[in-house]
Amino acid sequence: MAVYTDITEDELIRFLAAYEVGSLTSYKGIAEGVENSNFLLHTTRGAYILTLYEKRVNADDLPFFLGLMHHLAQRGLSCPLPLPRADGKLLGTLSGRPAAVISFLEGMWLRKPEAQHCREVGRALALMHQASEGFRLKRPNALSVEGWRPLWRNSEARADEVQAGLKDEIATELAFLEEHWPRALPEGVIHADLFPDNVFFLGDRLSGLIDFYFACNDFLAYDIAICLNSWCFEKDGSYNITKGMALLSGYESVRNLTAEEVEALPLLARGSALRFFLTRLYDWLTTPPGALVVKKDPLEYLTKIRFHRAIVSSAEYGLRREEASA
């Protein structure tokens, strides 16, 4: 939940004059996204999202994010389309912040997704990977294996405050992943944060993907691993293999995983679970009580790390192969 910046009607109308969006009839701060201020605009032409990029987002990354959304939407992927200004640029300035006007995507995120939705998500993820081909800007993944140790250094000393023994367990896990992380797998642009709240549905039909503000270049299968973690576990920490099967077969209905990706999947899943564990741990230890942010429990991801550590082959995620997969 977040609306950090309020804006006046006057400055908004002046800002919108550079866009072909008709006349403004209302704007409401919406409780969505924790990195930026978002407003839902109504105009005489329809609905739009206005995003003001706050300090947590690096302004140098904005051309990558907005350019990617534009690239994907042009290639037929259902995702928000940043509107160009009169000067052709996708980014303007409002209330001293970089700001963009983005098409409004109808749809709702599912608080309780089922297997059929996981299949849709797998398919949409593969379509996104395909559609991103040819996008020329690059952005390395700051939250992949090289980024974990710096993150860990910030929390290490206090980790046992959250749970006794955490410091040793994570140190061992991190060292293992650094040593065994894959060197060569198919790469491309990944979403890197395709949690349920970033996927919209209308009924059971997936209507679009949103929030590309973690997108970057990395192993495509790492994106699948993130989705397995965020879509296929139940609230009690158990892995739902029916959902996993649906997600993976949905993905493979568009693009087949290579043998190397199949083999690497358990490791990628461990790594992506560690990545979310580390950022949540950091937020947990540093967010002051009562701040305008809902703190997410890092231990949810500790459970997932442990689950993946015990995995023997990708078949246990629900990946089906004619022959044994690993």
Added chain:
Amino acid sequence: MAVYTDITEDELIRFLAAYEVGSLTSYKGIAEGVENSNFLLHTTRGAYILTLYEKRVNADDLPFFLGLMHHLAQRGLSCPLPLPRADGKLLGTLSGRPAAVISFLEGMWLRKPEAQHCREVGRALALMHQASEGFRLKRPNALSVEGWRPLWRNSEARADEVQAGLKDEIATELAFLEEHWPRALPEGVIHADLFPDNVFFLGDRLSGLIDFYFACNDFLAYDIAICLNSWCFEKDGSYNITKGMALLSGYESVRNLTAEEVEALPLLARGSALRFFLTRLYDWLTTPPGALVVKKDPLEYLTKIRFHRAIVSSAEYGLRREEASA
């Protein structure tokens, strides 16, 4: 800013089945209102507001508030219209809370209103007072003169923490107002909270009034006093008589004030300034730091109390009369 309750798509769709609103296509928690959870819905028929009434609102008052909005909208006042359910009721239950679906009013509240807008507000307030005639439910004003001493008792002991001397000054003010408060003035249903964020404009045209959750029966002129306090002072604490003149003449373009109301206005203005001072003081002293609420400075209203105390006649507010007014 507030969204206290999250809701799932499933429960929302089930809830909406009792309304004639078409199919849900999106819903967003909006950062509006501090008492309730509000969502902006899009459906195949248009836009609506969904309000979930949280604990701070007394559920027994909801029939008054919703009935009033319905009554006013039926009489042509531009305000949100609560939609009836299939059983004819205006109130349902969602996520364990009383909930209503309300028509969406296009328009924006003005962060920097000017005199012309004050005139529109005065006129709309008088139209609301007229339109509320014939509304049969009653709700006494818990925040008029009888309500101030109980409020004050909760803050009195700590008042000097906010400013030295505050305790004595407010005690004297309160005693004076209790003794001199008018006994008989024209009464009716008042809005009681018509601050700029509760009045929408499209361009310079007033498009509607919202947030009737403080509405009650009281002196009509008390509502005018609240508007003088909330619309006609500048940020530096000075009173803008051009705005006052506009607001009062806008009101009188619909209904003329009686001689008794004119005479009572300075006292009503003092009282209404004290009312907002007291609730802000209480919130100031009791809201924990970092809570999900923006604390408003009570001292803004101390300045206003002092201003009104020095007023000799209503002419100083900008009220024009053929003869001297008091």
